[in-house]
Amino acid sequence: MNILVTLNSNYLRPLKVMLKSLFLNNPGEKFTIYLMHSSLTDDELKDLEYFISVHGHELQIIYLADHYFENAPVILHYTKEMYYRLLAFKFLPRTLERILYLDPDTLIINPIRELYELDMEGYLYAAAYHDLISVKQVNKIRLKPYEIKAYYNSGVLLMNLKLQREVIKEEDIFNFVEKNRAKLIMPDQDIINALYSKSIKTIDEKLYNYDARYYNYYKLRTDGKWDMDRVINNTVILHFCGRRKPWNKNYSGKFHSLYKHYEKLAMANIE
Numbered sequence: 001m002n003i004l005v006t007l008n009s010n011y012l013r014p015l016k017v018m019l020k021s022l023f024l025n026n027p028g029e030k031f032t033i034y035l036m037h038s039s040l041t042d043d044e045l046k047d048l049e050y051f052i053s054v055h056g057h058e059l060q061i062i063y064l065a066d067h068y069f070e071n072a073p074v075i076l077h078y079t080k081e082m083y084y085r086l087l088a089f090k091f092l093p094r095t096l097e098r099i100l101y102l103d104p105d106t107l108i109i110n111p112i113r114e115l116y117e118l119d120m121e122g123y124l125y126a127a128a129y130h131d132l133i134s135v136k137q138v139n140k141i142r143l144k145p146y147e148i149k150a151y152y153n154s155g156v157l158l159m160n161l162k163l164q165r166e167v168i169k170e171e172d173i174f175n176f177v178e179k180n181r182a183k184l185i186m187p188d189q190d191i192i193n194a195l196y197s198k199s200i201k202t203i204d205e206k207l208y209n210y211d212a213r214y215y216n217y218y219k220l221r222t223d224g225k226w227d228m229d230r231v232i233n234n235t236v237i238l239h240f241c242g243r244r245k246p247w248n249k250n251y252s253g254k255f256h257s258l259y260k261h262y263e264k265l266a267m268a269n270i271e
Contacts, residue, residue: 006084015104020266022108089164103155123201126158128209148197
């Protein structure tokens with residue numbers, strides 16, 4: 001299976017935690033990790049390559065020159081590397097027809113193959129949206145006049161690379177950024193939703209993009225069915241959305257202990 005990550009050095013440690021959870025909970029699978037970057041050092045890349053290889057998987061490095069998205073807005077904890085996923089199809093090998101993009105602030109706690117093999121006929125992406133009325137309505141208003149059917153989270157994206165090469169135009173993305181610079185709050189996510197929302201296949205957020213902040217909300221909405229046992233046994237991708245991250249000392253959340261468990265396992269290989 002092909003996995004895409006895009007990041008700078010600030011997210012290397014979380015990336016190792018995410019990858020450790022991916023490898024542990026997908027025994028028998030073979031992963032090729034495609035890393036797109038513009039600033040990692042040779043030592044950082046060698047360290048990451050070793051980490052991946054000792055787990056029996058492969059790293060492919062794709063370097064992007066600094067001029068890509070040099071004028072795109074960077075806001076708060078968002079970095080320019082987040083834009084790379086928008087044009088991943090342009091830089092990835094043309095032999096690849098699909099790839100799964102994962103944010104480094106995720107944990108993969110169950111097998112991922114069913115998601116990876118999802119039928120993508122006619123869709124550019126498969127993604128989940130967080131079914132909160134406030135999120136949907138605010139973003140529909142904010143992104144007018146672009147019509148969106150939902151506001152999808154871009155932290156987990158199954159990509160139909162073959163169709164993207166035919167449909168997505170680099171100039172459309174650049175023009176959108178230039179025209180809407182002032183209103184972009186979550187830039188890459190805003191772009192994907194405004195331009196391609198109607199070509200995104202919906203996947204279940206509770207399974208494939210579970211927002212770790214909303215345990216009580218999910219449980220309430222499902223009349224208690226989606227409790228901790230249900231999450232641990234069924235959720236595939238747990239996502240630590242938002243500014244507060246579980247690797248920071250001041251973090252406290254429902255899944256903090258679970259994250260620290262995988263962090264300890266990941267760091268045991270390198271410290």
